[in-house]
Amino acid sequence: MDFMVFQYPMITVQACLDGILLGILFALIAYGMALQWGVMNIINIAQGDLVILGGYIAYFMYLYGIHPAWGVIVAPVIMYFLGVLIYKLVINKVVDRDLFISILATFGISILFMQLMNFAFGADVVLANSDYGTTMLFNNNVVLPNSKLFSAFISILFAICLVIYMKKSKLGRAIRATAQNARAAKILGVDTEKVYAATFGINAALCGVAGALISITFTIHPYMGLPYTIRSFMIVIVAGLGNLPGVAMSGMGLGVFEEFADYILGTEFRIGSVFLLLVLILVYRRFKLSRKREYLK
Amino acid sequence: MNKNNLILYSCILIFGLAAPFLFPAFKVQLSILCVLIVLASTWNIQGGEMGYNSFGNILFYGLGMYLCASVQVGMFFPLAEWTESGGEKTFVHTPTQFFQGMAVGLVVAAIVPTIIAGLIGYSILGLRGHYFAICTLGLGVAAGEISGGIEIIGAGQGFTTPPFPDVGSLEARGEFFYFLSFFTLILTFIAVRSIYSTRFKLILNAIRDNEDKAEAMGIETMKYKIIGWMISAFFCGLAGGIMGGLVGYIDSTDVAFDGREMGVFMVLMAILGGKGTLWGPIIGATIFHIFKEGFWTFFLGWQYVALGVLIVVIVIYFPEGIMGWLREKYPERFGEVVDEKDRKAQVELK
Numbered sequence: 001m002d003f004m005v006f007q008y009p010m011i012t013v014q015a016c017l018d019g020i021l022l023g024i025l026f027a028l029i030a031y032g033m034a035l036q037w038g039v040m041n042i043i044n045i046a047q048g049d050l051v052i053l054g055g056y057i058a059y060f061m062y063l064y065g066i067h068p069a070w071g072v073i074v075a076p077v078i079m080y081f082l083g084v085l086i087y088k089l090v091i092n093k094v095v096d097r098d099l100f101i102s103i104l105a106t107f108g109i110s111i112l113f114m115q116l117m118n119f120a121f122g123a124d125v126v127l128a129n130s131d132y133g134t135t136m137l138f139n140n141n142v143v144l145p146n147s148k149l150f151s152a153f154i155s156i157l158f159a160i161c162l163v164i165y166m167k168k169s170k171l172g173r174a175i176r177a178t179a180q181n182a183r184a185a186k187i188l189g190v191d192t193e194k195v196y197a198a199t200f201g202i203n204a205a206l207c208g209v210a211g212a213l214i215s216i217t218f219t220i221h222p223y224m225g226l227p228y229t230i231r232s233f234m235i236v237i238v239a240g241l242g243n244l245p246g247v248a249m250s251g252m253g254l255g256v257f258e259e260f261a262d263y264i265l266g267t268e269f270r271i272g273s274v275f276l277l278l279v280l281i282l283v284y285r286r287f288k289l290s291r292k293r294e295y296l297k
Numbered sequence: 298m299n300k301n302n303l304i305l306y307s308c309i310l311i312f313g314l315a316a317p318f319l320f321p322a323f324k325v326q327l328s329i330l331c332v333l334i335v336l337a338s339t340w341n342i343q344g345g346e347m348g349y350n351s352f353g354n355i356l357f358y359g360l361g362m363y364l365c366a367s368v369q370v371g372m373f374f375p376l377a378e379w380t381e382s383g384g385e386k387t388f389v390h391t392p393t394q395f396f397q398g399m400a401v402g403l404v405v406a407a408i409v410p411t412i413i414a415g416l417i418g419y420s421i422l423g424l425r426g427h428y429f430a431i432c433t434l435g436l437g438v439a440a441g442e443i444s445g446g447i448e449i450i451g452a453g454q455g456f457t458t459p460p461f462p463d464v465g466s467l468e469a470r471g472e473f474f475y476f477l478s479f480f481t482l483i484l485t486f487i488a489v490r491s492i493y494s495t496r497f498k499l500i501l502n503a504i505r506d507n508e509d510k511a512e513a514m515g516i517e518t519m520k521y522k523i524i525g526w527m528i529s530a531f532f533c534g535l536a537g538g539i540m541g542g543l544v545g546y547i548d549s550t551d552v553a554f555d556g557r558e559m560g561v562f563m564v565l566m567a568i569l570g571g572k573g574t575l576w577g578p579i580i581g582a583t584i585f586h587i588f589k590e591g592f593w594t595f596f597l598g599w600q601y602v603a604l605g606v607l608i609v610v611i612v613i614y615f616p617e618g619i620m621g622w623l624r625e626k627y628p629e630r631f632g633e634v635v636d637e638k639d640r641k642a643q644v645e646l647k
Contacts, residue, residue, distance in 0.1 A: 100350045104565075104568075275439035278431070
């Protein structure tokens with residue numbers, strides 16, 4: 001254990017800043033998860049693997065000499081069509097089934113993607129170098145890579161665009177209507193099948209953006225998908241479905257938590273602490289809900 | 298027990314006892330099959346009968362594995378030095394020490410996970426549906442990540458279980474582990490079968506069908522849920538202990554808490570065979586094991602791709618499993634009274 005965090009305030013500042021910038025990315029992924037959960041009632045375990053796949057698209061562009069930042073535009077386009085394809089092949093058969101079926105089916109997709117990525121890109125940890133340099137703050141005590149600022153900016157931009165799109169456009173309205181009541185929407189002439197496909201595609205596209213940003217700022221590896229799924233699940237259950245400011249806030253909170261866990265417990269317990277936090281949050285939620293149930297009694 | 302059943306059981310028993318001598322090359326595979334059947338049938342107690350689909354039974358399996366090996370080493374030698382020396386053996390178990398250690402280790406491996414299941418059961422089993430599934434998934438992965446950071450059980454470099462002592466015969470190791478796992482399988486089968494013929498099973502089914510109603514009828518659902526989970530944990534721990542000795546090497550995320558493989562296998566085997574039946578998980582595990590070994594041997598490298606596709610196909614097209622399909626096809630054989638006219642009418646409706 002390392003308690004440097006408490007002795008040097010600059011490390012605390014560093015951890016908080018890193019955590020917030022990382023958390024914005026988590027919030028973007030969680031937004032996608034909340035969207036498909038709310039609309040289609042599906043929990044997608046393959047979410048994290050879609051993120052990593054988006055990262056590899058940006059990494060490939062980097063390998064071929066294109067600046068990886070363009071991945072932010074290319075990855076969502078490719079991922080959108082991939083998402084629609086996954087929907088047509090698998091998800092549309094599990095939409096109105098039991099939630100556990102969808103969890104297991106997407107678990108299968110996750111394993112499939114993980115291994116295909118392992119074949120295609122190798123099992124090395126890679127990152128796409130963006131050459132954005134770093135910013136020094138507070139007397140050179142806090143190091144802030146510009147790529148992290150860039151990624152946070154792009155995430156916020158995409159989130160705002162999506163929120164406006166959902167509010168104003170015809171498809172956005174159809175998606176929201178389907179989320180409220182799929183049957184009524186169908187009666188009123190909304191092609192729910194199309195809406196579902198589009199929702200899953202949008203979710204995959206968001207994952208693509210987040211993945212491209214992650215490949216620029218952090219590292220990617222074929223097997224790193226599951227933690228991203230768990231993080232976004234955690235953010236969604238803390239914030240609640242359809243609560244966007246909540247998603248943003250709890251995303252940042254999770255980011256800061258992770259940075260501190262990293263400093264205090266050591267890097268080898270980082271992923272473990274995320275999963276443990278998930279269990280703790282669910283248990284806390286269960287006791288809170290059961291108290292509410294007792295009031296009803 | 299009627300006459301047909303008796304013949305069936307004695308056939309299986311005789312086959313099981315003779316198998317290592319009939320197929321000496323497949324002893325390890327047969328032992329793994331026994332362990333898989335144990336895992337699938339005990340997953341079925343709370344996954345199939347109780348309706349609490351858990352990805353987290355791997356937690357008990359991994360715990361059992363580590364506990365059994367640690368006790369086996371720790372009873373006679375300092376544990377820290379053992380794990381530090383890794384592959385180079387400075388200590389050697391004599392046969393008596395090995396078997397004594399294994400016996401005590403298995404008892405500990407079965408009991409400690411049961412107690413842990415009881416302790417965490419109250420908090421975890423209050424979750425419903427997918428929250429329970431994701432929470433147990435998190436538990437399994439967290440256990441793997443955390444045990445990968447603990448020095449005394451080998452941390453990231455793994456833990457070598459005590460090698461089988463030299464008792465004069467080369468075949469002894471395979472036979473010992475085969476009969477150990479086969480005995481566990483029989484024990485599990487008897488336990489599961491007797492559970493399924495009691496009121497306890499009906500309570501579990503009531504919880505699955507409608508938990509609130511079951512509670513309203515005066516059943517203390519939480520108590521029975523915890524007991525159901527503890528039974529699963531007991532056999533998972535036992536299976537883990539045996540598997541640890543069989544594999545000979547424990548790695549935190551790849552062997553013990555392998556939620557991506559074994560944790561999903563249990564669920565998949567039970568679903569493939571048919572959730573909520575006695576024979577379903579057994580049939581499912583056997584078919585799955587044969588399929589898996591075929592793929593692992595002939596398509597090495599592509600096995601996980603095949604596994605992913607297999608999961609998707611099974612879940613989408615056979616959610617009822619083999620037993621469910623048979624039940625639909627031959628309902629008479631499952632003791633369901635079917636009215637011929639009614640059946641014809643239904644076929645016509647389709």
